[in-house]
Amino acid sequence: MNLPQIDNRDLHNEIHVWAVDLDQSNLSCVEAIQELPEAEAKKAGRFHFKIHQDRYVKGRFMLRSVLGMYLNSDFYDQEFHTNLYGKPALQKPPDDHSIRFNISNSENICVCAFSQYSEIGIDIEKIHDLPDMDRIIARSFSEEEKRRFCSLPLPGRTQTFFKYWARKEALLKAMGMGMSYSLNKIDIAGNENSPQLVIKIEESDISNQWTILDMDIFTGFASALALQGEHRDLAGRVRFFHPADEYVISFKEKNNNIFLCGAEI
Numbered sequence: 001m002n003l004p005q006i007d008n009r010d011l012h013n014e015i016h017v018w019a020v021d022l023d024q025s026n027l028s029c030v031e032a033i034q035e036l037p038e039a040e041a042k043k044a045g046r047f048h049f050k051i052h053q054d055r056y057v058k059g060r061f062m063l064r065s066v067l068g069m070y071l072n073s074d075f076y077d078q079e080f081h082t083n084l085y086g087k088p089a090l091q092k093p094p095d096d097h098s099i100r101f102n103i104s105n106s107e108n109i110c111v112c113a114f115s116q117y118s119e120i121g122i123d124i125e126k127i128h129d130l131p132d133m134d135r136i137i138a139r140s141f142s143e144e145e146k147r148r149f150c151s152l153p154l155p156g157r158t159q160t161f162f163k164y165w166a167r168k169e170a171l172l173k174a175m176g177m178g179m180s181y182s183l184n185k186i187d188i189a190g191n192e193n194s195p196q197l198v199i200k201i202e203e204s205d206i207s208n209q210w211t212i213l214d215m216d217i218f219t220g221f222a223s224a225l226a227l228q229g230e231h232r233d234l235a236g237r238v239r240f241f242h243p244a245d246e247y248v249i250s251f252k253e254k255n256n257n258i259f260l261c262g263a264e265i
C-alpha cells in the first residue's frame with residue numbers, strides 16, 4: 001500500500017482524522033495480523049466471528065501504520081501504555097510534543113484521531129433504532145440535554161441521540177475516563193446548529209476546558225472529536241485510508257466548509 005510521506009510536523013497546527021470502511025478496504029487481514037504486536041494479535045484471536053476479528057485487525061493496522069508515518073518508526077517501536085481507565089497512549093515519557101491519538105469503531109467504520117499538543121478523543125456511532133433509548137436518556141443525559149432533546153420533533157430524535165452520544169463519548173475519551181465518568185454530569189447539548197462547542201468541566205482534578213466538534217464523515221454515522229482546551233480556529237484533515245482520499249476541514253464556527261483535496265494516498 002502506498003502511504004503518504006507525512007511526519008509529526010504535519011500535526012503542528014492541525015488535527016488529523018484517518019478513516020476507513022473496514023469491509024471495503026483491500027487490506028489483507030492475514031498480512032496485517034502478522035505485523036501486530038503479540039498482545040493485539042492475541043486479542044484478535046479471541047473474537048468469535050471472523051468479521052469482527054478482521055475489523056479489529058484492520059483498525060489496529062491503520063492506527064499503527066499512521067502512527068508509524070508520523071513518528072517515522074515501524075510498528076515495533078510503538079509501545080503503548082494504558083491509563084487506569086484503558087486509554088492507550090505512546091509509552092515514551094509524556095511531553096508536550098508527543099503525539100496523542102484515539103480510535104473508535106462502529107460496525108464497519110474505524111476512525112483514528114491524532115493531535116500533537118492536546119489530549120484527544122474520538123467517537124463514531126452507527127445511527128440505528130434503539131428500543132431502550134428513553135431508558136438510556138433518563139440515566140445518561142443531563143437535565144439540559146433532556147430538555148433540549150424532548151423539545152425536538154420526533155422524526156429527528158434518533159439522529160440527535162447519536163449525535164449527543166458521540167459528543168459525550170468523544171469528550172470522555174479525550175479526558176481518558178471513558179464511561180467511568182458519570183455521563184449525566186456533563187452537558188454537551190450546545191448550539192444545535194454549530195458544529196463546535198467549548199465546554200467546561202467544573203472539577204478540580206480534570207483539565208476543565210474542552211472543545212467538541214461534530215464530524216460528518218460517513219452517511220448513517222454520527223461522529224465527534226474532542227480536544228483539550230479551547231480551540232476556536234482549528235484546522236483539520238480527514239484522510240481516508242482506503243480508498244485513498246483526503247478532505248481538509250475548517251472547524252471555524254459558522255464557516256464549517258468541507259472541501260475535497262483529492263490527495264492521492
Ligand SMILES: CC(C)(COP(=O)(O)OP(=O)(O)OC[C@H]1O[C@@H](n2cnc3c(N)ncnc32)[C@H](O)[C@@H]1OP(=O)(O)O)[C@@H](O)C(=O)NCCC(=O)NCCS
Nearest residue numbers: 084085086087088103104105123172173176177178179180
Ligand atoms: C472507552 C469506552 C468509552 C469505549 O467505548 P466503545 O464505544 O465500546 O468503543 P470505541 O470503539 O469508541 O473505542 C474503543 C477504543 O477506545 C480506546 N479506549 C479504551 N479506554 C479508553 C479510555 N478510558 N479513554 C479513551 N479511550 C479509550 C481504546 O483504544 C479502544 O480500542 P480497543 O478496544 O481496540 O483497544 C469504553 O470502553 C469505556 O468506558 N472504557 C472505560 C472502562 C473503565 O472505566 N474501566 C476501568 C476499569 S477499572
